[in-house]
Amino acid sequence: MREGLGKKFNVIKAMPRNIARQELGQNQHDLDLGIELQAEIDGIGMGVLRDGTPFLTGRGLARLVDIENLHIRTISHEWNEDPLKPRVARIKEILDKSGINYKNAHIEIVDGSRTIHAYPAPICLAVLEYYAFDAAKPRDKARDNFRILAGKALQELIYSKVGYDPTGQQRFRKWHERIELNHQSAPAGFFSIFNEAHPIIYELIMAGAEIGEKMVVDISIGKGWASHWDANGLAKRYGDREKFPHRYPDDHPQAKSNPQIANCYPLESLGEYRRWLQEDYLGQGRFAKYLRGRIPPSVAELAIERLSPQEIEKKN
Structure with missing residues (x-):
């Protein structure tokens, strides 16, 4: 590529491993998408949507x-x-040859005060191919760029330039960092809300939620459980709760006041806690209320569905 992205494409040492992914087709354009990562490289705006779709502006x-x-x-x-x-x-004929059908040419994304028109990588390649070979006046630059970026190369370039990991491991990073700092921090005989919150955090991440310093689910759970503990006098039944130090990773603003002093509860009350979590926090809508406004509705709905308790299958 002689201009724009230039020779930088040729010096990329490694590309993220591509995974099988259904293209964003006609019935998927109505998803409540947002931008996961974005950048401008040599004047070319690019990014990745939260569902993994690579795009150009x-x-x-x-x-x-x-x-x-x-x-x-x-x-x-x-x-x-x-x-x-x-x-x-x-252009649609070019897409159809690959079995791709788009309801619209671009996906409109509201990013703060800006509206971004995100053109998915397959559409970009189809437009590039048209202007390289089919237009009344083919563009030499379009032809050069198409030869370099055909197939999965454009997708991989976008992933690499914005630092996106298509394997999905990167989205677990901040949660894993907290686990490394706190997985054994509660004293013997007690449990912490953070460790017990792992199934909920995992399902949120799998549903597409961004878990990090702005979304600390265990704080919401901890406040709800503490209120339940006090309101029902559970200390008389199980013994007093205790305090222990909890730490946040250095890139979290909460780390400035490390260690945070958190509650831990007697192991004897773990069954009561899990019953409350399932029947009250999840079952009575507190979890849904917490998610409202924090993540896209489609992601929240999927997370709630994944966490809904299943009935035991009866054998005849």
Whole structure:
């Protein structure tokens, strides 16, 4: 690539391992998506959506193809016209050969005060191929870039440039760091809410929630359980709770006041805690209330579904 991303593509030493992923097709455009990571490299805006979809911005795609941004916007506007303009018809034909069908040319993402038009990588490649070979005036730069970025190369380039790990391990990093600091911090004979919260945190991550310094689920659970403990006089039944030091990783703002002093509870009360967690915190909607406004509704719904207790299957 002689301009734009330039020779930097050729010096990437390793690409993230690609995993099988269903393309973002017609029925998936209505998902409540957000941006996981984004960057601008040599004037080309790119990023990854929270479902793992790599994308270029409209301006980034225009620069890659060597056309005016207006032409990219026009492709979006004409995407669902009937009859289709020849250019859009040919781009859709290129996508159809790979079994890909998009409801719209771009995905509109609200990122703070900005609205970003995210063009998924397959659409970017189809547009690039059109301007490289099928346009009335093919672009030399588009042809050069297409030869380098065809197949999965554009996806891998975006993942690499923004630092995205498609294996999914990166999303567990901050949670794992807290586990390393605190997995054995509660004293003998007691349990901590953080350690007991692992199943909920895991299911949230698997549903697509970003767990880190801005979303500390065990604090919400701990407050609810402490209120239940006091309101029901459980210390008389199980003994007094104790205090122990809890630490946050250095990149968390909470680390400034390390160690945090947290409650731990007698092991004898663990059954009562798990009953309360299942029937009250999860069953009575406290968990759903906590999630509201913190993560996209579609992610919250999936997390709640994953955590809903299943009935024991009866044998005949």
